[in-house]
Amino acid sequence: MMSHIQELVWKCRDEPDMDKKIELYNRIRKMLPHSRKLPSMVTDDYINSALDEI
Numbered sequence: 001m002m003s004h005i006q007e008l009v010w011k012c013r014d015e016p017d018m019d020k021k022i023e024l025y026n027r028i029r030k031m032l033p034h035s036r037k038l039p040s041m042v043t044d045d046y047i048n049s050a051l052d053e054i
Helices: 005-016 018-031 044-053
Strands: none
Touching: 005 018, 005 044, 018 044
């Protein structure tokens, strides 16, 4: 059974809308004890590589 964070990670990866993807990524970040700061320019590649580290 997947944890809630894992489910959100997969949902975020599959989300085609960038605004929704950023929103999901921020929800995931808030659930983690330590997370990366968001750069001023967020790209799909940045979020995917950050999700790889989770």
